[in-house]
Amino acid sequence: MNIYDLIFYLFAIITLVSAVFVVTSKNIVHSAFNLLFTFFGVAGIYALLGADFIAVVQLLVYVGGILILLLFGVMLTNKITNVDLRTGTIHIVPAAIGVGMLWGALSAIAYKTNWIKIDSPIPNSTAPFLGRMLITDYVLVFELLGILLLIALIGAASIARREKE
Amino acid sequence: MDFISLFASLKFIKPEITISITLLLVVIFDIIFNENKKIVWLITLFGVFIALIFTSLNLLVEGYAFSPVDGSHNFGLLTLDSFGSFFKVIVLVSTLLILYFSNNSNEIINTGKRQGEYYALMLGMLLGMLFMTSASDLIMVYLSMELLSLSSYVLAGFLKLRDRDSEASLKYLLYGAVSSAFMLFGISLIYGLTGTTNLYLINLYLQAPQINYIPFALASIMIFAGIGFKISSAPFHFWTPDVYEGAPVAITAFLSVASKAAGFALFIRLLKTGFVLRSNEQGMWILSDIFDWHSLLIFVSILTMTLGNFSALWQNNLKRMLAYSSIAHAGYMLLGVAVLSSQGVVAVLIYFFFYMLMNIGAFFVVSIIADKYNSEDIHGYDSLGYKNPWLAAAFSIFLISLTGLPPTAGFIGKLYIFIALVDSNMIAVAVIALLNTVVSLYYYIRVMKHMYLVKPAENTETFSTSPSNLVYLILLSASVLLLGIYFSPVVNLAKQCVGILGL
Amino acid sequence: MLQVGLTHFLIVSTALFSLGIYGVVTRKNAVMVLMGIELMLNSANINFIAFARYGNFGNGGQLVALFVIVLAAAEAAIALAIVLNIYKTFTNVNVDEIDNLKE
Numbered sequence: 001m002n003i004y005d006l007i008f009y010l011f012a013i014i015t016l017v018s019a020v021f022v023v024t025s026k027n028i029v030h031s032a033f034n035l036l037f038t039f040f041g042v043a044g045i046y047a048l049l050g051a052d053f054i055a056v057v058q059l060l061v062y063v064g065g066i067l068i069l070l071l072f073g074v075m076l077t078n079k080i081t082n083v084d085l086r087t088g089t090i091h092i093v094p095a096a097i098g099v100g101m102l103w104g105a106l107s108a109i110a111y112k113t114n115w116i117k118i119d120s121p122i123p124n125s126t127a128p129f130l131g132r133m134l135i136t137d138y139v140l141v142f143e144l145l146g147i148l149l150l151i152a153l154i155g156a157a158s159i160a161r162r163e164k165e
Numbered sequence: 166m167d168f169i170s171l172f173a174s175l176k177f178i179k180p181e182i183t184i185s186i187t188l189l190l191v192v193i194f195d196i197i198f199n200e201n202k203k204i205v206w207l208i209t210l211f212g213v214f215i216a217l218i219f220t221s222l223n224l225l226v227e228g229y230a231f232s233p234v235d236g237s238h239n240f241g242l243l244t245l246d247s248f249g250s251f252f253k254v255i256v257l258v259s260t261l262l263i264l265y266f267s268n269n270s271n272e273i274i275n276t277g278k279r280q281g282e283y284y285a286l287m288l289g290m291l292l293g294m295l296f297m298t299s300a301s302d303l304i305m306v307y308l309s310m311e312l313l314s315l316s317s318y319v320l321a322g323f324l325k326l327r328d329r330d331s332e333a334s335l336k337y338l339l340y341g342a343v344s345s346a347f348m349l350f351g352i353s354l355i356y357g358l359t360g361t362t363n364l365y366l367i368n369l370y371l372q373a374p375q376i377n378y379i380p381f382a383l384a385s386i387m388i389f390a391g392i393g394f395k396i397s398s399a400p401f402h403f404w405t406p407d408v409y410e411g412a413p414v415a416i417t418a419f420l421s422v423a424s425k426a427a428g429f430a431l432f433i434r435l436l437k438t439g440f441v442l443r444s445n446e447q448g449m450w451i452l453s454d455i456f457d458w459h460s461l462l463i464f465v466s467i468l469t470m471t472l473g474n475f476s477a478l479w480q481n482n483l484k485r486m487l488a489y490s491s492i493a494h495a496g497y498m499l500l501g502v503a504v505l506s507s508q509g510v511v512a513v514l515i516y517f518f519f520y521m522l523m524n525i526g527a528f529f530v531v532s533i534i535a536d537k538y539n540s541e542d543i544h545g546y547d548s549l550g551y552k553n554p555w556l557a558a559a560f561s562i563f564l565i566s567l568t569g570l571p572p573t574a575g576f577i578g579k580l581y582i583f584i585a586l587v588d589s590n591m592i593a594v595a596v597i598a599l600l601n602t603v604v605s606l607y608y609y610i611r612v613m614k615h616m617y618l619v620k621p622a623e624n625t626e627t628f629s630t631s632p633s634n635l636v637y638l639i640l641l642s643a644s645v646l647l648l649g650i651y652f653s654p655v656v657n658l659a660k661q662c663v664g665i666l667g668l
Numbered sequence: 669m670l671q672v673g674l675t676h677f678l679i680v681s682t683a684l685f686s687l688g689i690y691g692v693v694t695r696k697n698a699v700m701v702l703m704g705i706e707l708m709l710n711s712a713n714i715n716f717i718a719f720a721r722y723g724n725f726g727n728g729g730q731l732v733a734l735f736v737i738v739l740a741a742a743e744a745a746i747a748l749a750i751v752l753n754i755y756k757t758f759t760n761v762n763v764d765e766i767d768n769l770k771e
Binding site: 009028042050098102116117119141 | 671672674675676677678679680682683684685686687688689690691693694695696697698699700702703704706707710713714717718719721722723724725727728730731733734735737738739740741742743744745746748749750751752753755760761764
């Protein structure tokens with residue numbers, strides 16, 4: 001067991017334990033803060049897989065953007081000062097059994113399947129290659145995502161803006 | 166670095182480029198002309214029209230666009246062919262019809278200055294649908310579907326001051342996001358199994374014998390969850406009635422026709438390009454044995470049409486009834502796909518062309534009545550035959566056509582589906598579909614009973630429809646009737662479009 | 669067994685996916701459901717990157733993950749706007765209580 005494996009187990013445990021807290025915590029603010037550790041752990045896993053650029057983007061966009069957005073959502077949709085932030089759950093037991101079985105099946109599939117495996121060294125920096133692919137092979141997707149963000153901007157502003165009654 | 170292949174690809178996406186430019190113009194002109202939204206509407210109409218001209222001119226063009234610049238293979242992110250162009254025509258024509266519709270629906274007009282955003286989001290939806298019809302890479306498939314979804318989540322709840330709109334939009338968002346997350350996980354499994362996201366390369370990979378049956382089946386089901394959600398097939402249909410009832414009528418009509426057409430185009434291309442190994446002499450597809458699409462599709466389509474038809478029986482809200490009826494129609498069309506032959510695909514294309522005309526027409530009548538009485542309840546249609554004979558006549562034609570009775574276009578659409586079923590020895594399935602049609606007769610006729618057999622009260626006022634709306638309705642209902650008798654142009658076009666693909 | 673390989677990463681991603689589904693089906697609060705969806709998207713991303721790394725598929729997998737992150741941000745923005753609007757209308761965001769559209 002070398003240092004790489006140890007770091008993997010560390011990040012895997014951070015990710016999964018905090019994810020368990022995210023979905024089970026009664027307090028929605030606790031869930032949101034646990035989500036921070038999940039995203040962080042996932043970023044670590046990306047880094048272990050040699051995806052350095054994606055790991056940084058994960059931290060910037062998920063932790064810096066999406067999580068803040070979700071926290072705003074929590075704050076703006078709960079009366080923090082007088083009502084507690086507990087949120088209800090429904091049919092926990094059947095869901096836990098069903099999801100447990102699903103995980104068992106999925107991980108059995110992951111274990112049994114002959115995935116394509118070709119030995120290759122961990123690449124050094126990937127950012128230049130990703131940048132080049134963004135403006136060549138995947139330039140259409142890049143432009144499409146630009147339009148998608150514009151649409152998201154228009155849509156979100158259109159829905160969330162307060163109307164003069 | 167060699168960018169020539171990228172520049173060469175640009176000529177394949179002229180309609181998409183046109184729509185993107187129109188979208189930007191709409192955003193700019195929405196700011197400049199803050200008061201008069203007619204200009205924004207005209208720009209949208211013009212842009213969609215230009216895109217339609219580009220598509221019609223390139224109807225028979227085929228090729229791969231945006232293939233890798235290093236030339237490792239020729240297949241690209243997009244595949245242009247007449248099959249996709251046929252669906253593009255359907256999507257663009259229905260957008261034109263919906264644009265007129267929106268401009269004459271009080272729900273949309275009353276949003277006032279927000280109309281600019283409405284048309285911008287509609288163009289976003291349209292762009293997503295255009296890319297869906299030609300996407301041949303799973304990444305492109307996923308992202309174009311998301312572009313369509315994000316815009317339609319907002320549009321479904323566009324009248325945000327009305328409770329049921331907000332509710333529709335929340336439900337659509339949550340169900341849609343979950344189903345697309347499933348789809349993404351399925352795509353990731355396919356990527357792990359084959360090492361690529363390009364449908365043609367996946368097909369090449371599947372030509373060799375496979376041992377990993379279970380992960381392929383799991384991935385196929387997960388991807389079908391995402392697409393099944395878009396075409397509202399059972400068991401992913403449960404959002405449809407709520408969203409269709411809550412959304413503005415124009416958007417309901419748009420979702421039920423255009424977004425479904427794009428979903429079907431995507432699904433057929435995915436199936437044909439990804440999983441079909443070859444065709445035999447009769448034009449039947451031989452699928453890779455990794456997943457039994459045939460049984461799944463037959464099961465799902467029968468379930469879809471039965472659930473749709475039986476739930477429609479008890480609906481008093483016309484919008485909700487038409488929502489269930491559109492689920493049932495998705496079931497009939499899925500049967501056409503389940504035949505798994507080029508004949509079945511031709512039947513789906515024909516069906517869709519007619520379905521577009523009759524469904525938009527029916528929703529337009531619902532919109533006129535909703536504008537007048539502020540409700541979509543079936544009692545709003547009581548004695549409509551006396552109050553406004555033209556409107557009632559047009560609505561009757563659409564309803565008869567939706568049932569699939571001669572001499573309307575709906576009959577021809579169903580006929581081709583049934584012929585395809587019988588030709589591939591699926592007699593039992595055809596009988597079930599036929600029985601379903603009989604069930605559907607009940608709820609369509611029920612509306613006509615309310616229109617003609619409820620005696621008008623003593624002092625019933627008649628009301629008239631504006632001349633332009635009347636022309637629109639006559640145009641749609643006349644084409645439904647005319648295409649029911651003289652249908653060979655559409656049939657020939659569909660056959661030509663599928664034939665060139667070499668399906 | 670303890671030597672970390674593709675299977676280990678896949679087991680983490682499938683666990684994350686299952687937890688995401690668990691969050692989606694058990695939580696009533698719409699914001700919580702969105703958090704579950706984010707977990708599901710993250711698990712798919714781990715899959716893409718792990719497959720690309722161990723199968724030596726090139727950088728395509730990482731690029732897909734990048735696209736999905738962008739998309740998740742856009743989706744979160746739209747979703748939060750819709751949830752805020754729901755809150756203004758219904759004064760709560762519990763999915764099971766927002767149920768007027770039924771026969």
